[in-house]
Amino acid sequence: MAAQSFVKSSWNQPLLTGAVTGLGAANVLEAVRLEATNARFYQASSSEMFGLVREPVQTETTPFHPRSPYAARSSTRTA
Numbered sequence: 001m002a003a004q005s006f007v008k009s010s011w012n013q014p015l016l017t018g019a020v021t022g023l024g025a026a027n028v029l030e031a032v033r034l035e036a037t038n039a040r041f042y043q044a045s046s047s048e049m050f051g052l053v054r055e056p057v058q059t060e061t062t063p064f065h066p067r068s069p070y071a072a073r074s075s076t077r078t079a
Contacts, residue, residue: 007048007068014069046071 010017025043032039049072050058051065066072 007071010069010071017069018072 029041032041047058048068049064049066050062051067051071054065055062
């Protein structure tokens with residue numbers, strides 16, 4: 001589990017943030033798809049992806065409202 005997780009830095013380095021935080025998870029998922037189809041994958045994300053909280057408790061159906069490059073990369077949903 002690794003990501004660029006400092007929100008201020010995500011504004012200074014949005015491309016790096018996207019590559020590490022967003023594509024990092026996609027690369028792991030692709031490896032699982034190709035090599036370990038029975039593996040289980042856990043995506044540890046951040047509350048930053050919800051931005052301005054619109055519900056008192058977030059669930060799997062709570063809409064994302066990211067407010068930084070870091071939050072936007074953290075909010076990539078996978079099926």
